[in-house]
Amino acid sequence: MTLAAQPGSTDPTSNQPDPALDQSIAPDQPVADEPAVLAAGHVDLGPRYVDDEWTLLIHDDAAQPVWRDPDRTVLQVTDAALQTVPDDPVYGFLGVPAGTQVHVVPQVQHPDVVWVGWNTQDPRVMQTIDRGVTLELADVDGPGDVTMYLQAGTFSEPQVLWRSTEPPGQPMWVEVNTHTHANWVFTAPGVYLVAVRVSADLVGGAQVWATRHLRFAVGDATSTDDALAAQPGEVAAVPPSAGPDADEPGSTGGTxxxxxxxxxxxxxxxxxxxxxxxxxxxxxxxxxxxxxxxx
Structure with a gap:
């Protein structure tokens, strides 16, 4: 599925200007060296140049704005993020029964839950890319399924962006100077490594790309140290989509x-x-x- 995101800062639940999404990024914001656990506050993943190399970093705006290395950053999704799947067939794409408790990083900011979005607002990125970038879900390691979707208001149909139960890729087009947030749903607690690829055509004709792993520690009982130390392939693989004979959501069984x-x-x-x-x-x-x- 491809999202043609609108440039600027709007609240996708109402299509009205949202002060929380109105931001600009200074060109000299540093890249932090120390490890960090982010359990609340505003963060975005976004392309950035580091030593003239195109890469994907985490922009941490919770306190003093700073960029962070995904390999040294844990996004902790505490039990404050628990929500119940509604008894509504429109949410069938989540692949879990109505009434199931899942962890949700919400599209609209919750003060006690890390708020994860994306942006294309680094000044050098905006100067060098041709119209926008493509974000792709390259891989997911974890004990459950991961789904990201947008929903413009309570009565609008959800717009699914990424599902770990589908083949890797699922490109999402993001225009230059965009800042957006979506719902991230995790069907089981544990450590997740979510590989995201960012690519772009530059105005000079060259192509650039990079793949980085976002580290999520989902649930109060999940160790953030384990999330920081995890390597791709070492955490439980994402099970296939639930079918009539599949194991319960969150299990490591299945076909x-x-x-x-x-x-x-x-x-x-x-x-x-x-x-x-x-x-x-x-x-x-x-x-x-x-x-x-x-x-």
């Missing part, structure tokens, strides 16, 4: 690739056995017919 391979092997074996039985039956019939025709 895995080895089970699929095993079923294919069994099917091939049965097919070969059937062919052998048919050929043997034909051979036996030919011998019987030959014996009947002999004097």
């Amino acid at each position: 895995g690739p080895w089970l699929v391979v095993g079923l294919v092997v069994v099917a091939l074996g049965l097919a070969v056995a059937l062919i052998v039985v048919v050929l043997r039956g034909r051979a036996v019939r030919r011998r019987v017919e030959q014996e009947r025709t002999q004097p």
